[in-house]
Amino acid sequence: SILIIDFGSQVTQLIARRVRETGVYCEIWPYQKADDGFEKLRPKGVIFSGGPDSVTREGSPRAPEAVFASGVPILAICYGQQTMAVQLGGSVEGGHAAEFGRADVEILKASPLFEGIWEVGKRYPVWMSHGDRVTRAPDGFEIIGTSENAPFAICVDEARRYYTTMFHPEVVHTPDGGRLLANFVHRIVGLTSDWTMSAYRAEMVEKIRAQVGTERVLCALSGGVDSSVAAVLIHEAIGDQLTCVYVDHGLMRLGETEQVVGMFRDHFNIPLVHVDASDLFIGQLEGEADPETKRKTIGRLFIEVFEAQARKIAEDGKGAPSFLAQGTLYPDVIESVSFSGGPSVTIKSHHNVGGLPERMNMKLVEPLRELFKDEVRALGRELGIPESFIGRHPFPGPGLAIRLPGGVTREKLDILRKADAIYIEEIRKAGLYDQIWQAFSVLLPVQTVGVMGDGRTYDRVLALRAVTSVDGMTADFFPFDMTFLGRAATRIINEVKGVNRVVYDVTSKPPGTIEWE
Numbered sequence: 001s002i003l004i005i006d007f008g009s010q011v012t013q014l015i016a017r018r019v020r021e022t023g024v025y026c027e028i029w030p031y032q033k034a035d036d037g038f039e040k041l042r043p044k045g046v047i048f049s050g051g052p053d054s055v056t057r058e059g060s061p062r063a064p065e066a067v068f069a070s071g072v073p074i075l076a077i078c079y080g081q082q083t084m085a086v087q088l089g090g091s092v093e094g095g096h097a098a099e100f101g102r103a104d105v106e107i108l109k110a111s112p113l114f115e116g117i118w119e120v121g122k123r124y125p126v127w128m129s130h131g132d133r134v135t136r137a138p139d140g141f142e143i144i145g146t147s148e149n150a151p152f153a154i155c156v157d158e159a160r161r162y163y164t165t166m167f168h169p170e171v172v173h174t175p176d177g178g179r180l181l182a183n184f185v186h187r188i189v190g191l192t193s194d195w196t197m198s199a200y201r202a203e204m205v206e207k208i209r210a211q212v213g214t215e216r217v218l219c220a221l222s223g224g225v226d227s228s229v230a231a232v233l234i235h236e237a238i239g240d241q242l243t244c245v246y247v248d249h250g251l252m253r254l255g256e257t258e259q260v261v262g263m264f265r266d267h268f269n270i271p272l273v274h275v276d277a278s279d280l281f282i283g284q285l286e287g288e289a290d291p292e293t294k295r296k297t298i299g300r301l302f303i304e305v306f307e308a309q310a311r312k313i314a315e316d317g318k319g320a321p322s323f324l325a326q327g328t329l330y331p332d333v334i335e336s337v338s339f340s341g342g343p344s345v346t347i348k349s350h351h352n353v354g355g356l357p358e359r360m361n362m363k364l365v366e367p368l369r370e371l372f373k374d375e376v377r378a379l380g381r382e383l384g385i386p387e388s389f390i391g392r393h394p395f396p397g398p399g400l401a402i403r404l405p406g407g408v409t410r411e412k413l414d415i416l417r418k419a420d421a422i423y424i425e426e427i428r429k430a431g432l433y434d435q436i437w438q439a440f441s442v443l444l445p446v447q448t449v450g451v452m453g454d455g456r457t458y459d460r461v462l463a464l465r466a467v468t469s470v471d472g473m474t475a476d477f478f479p480f481d482m483t484f485l486g487r488a489a490t491r492i493i494n495e496v497k498g499v500n501r502v503v504y505d506v507t508s509k510p511p512g513t514i515e516w517e
């Protein structure tokens with residue numbers, strides 16, 4: 001495996017993504033605990049990430065000496081390059097303003113790092129971070145790639161197998177970066193691609209069996225990809241010791257509940273309790289217009305309904321479940337250095353099935369803890385979950401309630417469901433679904449005048465939204481062409497009673513959020 005030591009770069013996770021794409025397992029450890037990580041993982045190679053600090057600052061982060069002492073190959077990126085330089089006896093000069101930008105590196109000498117990718121004497125685009133820079137390399141190092149503003153762009157010690165770059169190979173703006181990382185992993189460290197989803201599946205099945213023994217596991221299914229993949233995997237491991245509970249809040253999209261329940265019961269034969277709590281949820285949301293209160297109400301009711309159901313299951317004579325299954329992913333467990341941990345403003349109180357364990361005092365089974373989202377999708381495919389389900393856009397825990405500004409009623413839900421289904425169908429027909437991170441409709445509490453046939457209408461406005469994003473943290477609106485929007489709007493107005501006007505949301509995030517509430 002590969003150990004990635006995190007010095008706080010915003011893009012450390014991308015290094016892990018690229019390494020795993022080469023079929024090799026890796027973990028990210030913060031530099032403060034890198035000694036433990038090195039000890040535990042016993043990696044065959046190490047990568048130092050970039051970071052925001054300056055090595056010239058007293059007390060700035062350093063890599064563990066044990067890593068150098070072990071003799072394993074190291075790839076050191078940006079801040080990593082600088083800390084390696086000072087730790088091995090070179091020097092670094094500060095005082096340059098940190099700045100990201102495109103640069104061209106000229107290759108001066110061949111190296112296994114770019115074998116088969118870059119040729120000597122040519123120039124290649126990379127994404128550089130200008131800030132502090134190395135001014136004298138440690139003994140044994142040699143510059144093999146250079147650029148105008150970064151004389152030490154690529155500086156290596158082939159004998160010790162230490163490779164350092166001032167640019168970031170992990171970002172997409174370094175087009176050949178993924179292949180350079182693959183060369184490091186395969187040619188230099190010598191690891192073969194054995195991190196596959198079928199291997200992971202077999203390994204996790206064994207781990208789940210060992211962890212759970214003969215006890216029972218409860219899983220709250222949300223209808224999303226993560227909890228579904230976790231449930232199918234756990235069922236493969238322990239069969240009917242698993243009980244899934246689907247709390248139906250009545251806020252799902254058209255046909256969605258039927259799809260989830262059908263898939264679990266009929267396709268996978270997994271015991272599933274479908275709790276129809278829609279009257280309870282919709283009843284309490286009817287007179288409530290405040291977005292935060294809506295979110296909190298949904299979160300509270302969900303826990304109440306789930307707990308009541310858990311008590312019922314415990315009374316079926318087969319003993320109380322002692323484990324709760326969770327679809328926690330790797331990005332949620334990485335202790336990122338860049339995470340400030342300081343007080344931050346709550347923009348929205350998130351509801352998903354993840355808030356349960358604190359209350360329920362159960363042990364956790366988290367078979368996806370080591371995976372990134374796209375790896376979860378790959379595992380889902382491996383487990384035979386249909387592509388149409390796996391490739392779906394994210395859907396928020398509070399469901400359609402936060403896509404209906406104002407109080408929630410069955411009538412409004414009905415209009416929104418029909419309109420949204422048409423919108424999504426048109427997106428699929430146009431072949432755009434997979435280019436979009438998330439697309440959905442919002443039914444506005446606004447009525448406007450229209451004319452249909454010879455008559456006057458006074459109906460609601462529907463807003464369409466579609467965004468591109470990498471992680472949901474930032475987003476751009478999707479640039480549909482107007483013909484597409486016109487077609488979708490015409491169909492919605494003609495086919496959905498209650499909507500007579502359609503608008504498109506062109507707000508990015510920030511300053512907007514993706515959802516409207």
Ligand code: XMP
Pocket residue numbers: 348349350351352394395396397398438472473509512513514515516517
């Ligand atoms: P915002 O609206 O905050 O959304 O820009 C970012 C992403 O998170 C999703 N979202 C949620 N997901 N529970 C969830 O599981 C929630 O309460 C929730 N609120 C927003 C949203 O759909 C988008 O993908």
